[in-house]
Amino acid sequence: MFAGHIGVGLALGRAERRVNVGVFIAAALFLDLVLWLFVLLGWESVTLPADFASTHQAEFVFPYSHGLLAAVGWSAVAGSAAFVSYGRPGSSRLRVAGLLATAVFSHWLLDALVHRPELPLAGADSPQVGLGLWHDMPAALLVEAIIVVLGLCLFIPGCRLSRGRRAALTVLSLVVLVFTVVGMTIAPPPPSPRAMAASSCAVLVLVVALACGLAGPSRGAPA
16 A cells, blocks of 8 residues: 555644644654565565466565554654654644654555555564454555545645645645555565565655655645
């Protein structure tokens, strides 16, 4: 899941409009960035099975990025970093920290919905969970599209962005959705797991940078 995480980031951005929604999107995608960096470092692994061309489902060993215990830890780290760096005192700081921690942990919840049982509860040898919605790919992609559309519908109305930036952020979200659909249906297999990791890192960084830039300060009035 890729676009669905962006949808969650947009929805959480509605709850705290003083923070650039790109930060919430980055938080919602954070576990995947950790995953691909760890794959490149050799700390986690991804395998392209023989049936990848038809299923478009890789096999992962990712206890440090996508284990339940790890996700709780990364969420706590994100929340703590937000609490320290956010300038407003009191309840506002706690609110931002809680929302960003929620964005990070939402990634694990969505992945547990679509992955086969391969998300460990703790270490690599612990019990693994996953509801496997990707076994019904049309249903999985429909759910992902609904999350993206709901996120846009929650965030765009009332946001303090110019009309052009609203349109660009909407287009970015929908382009990522199309990219996700293509990647999970008709895209050819990547040449290697390492190439998959490197390209995924690059795409994640690009999408987050674009989201942060589009949602940055502008002179447009709110709707």
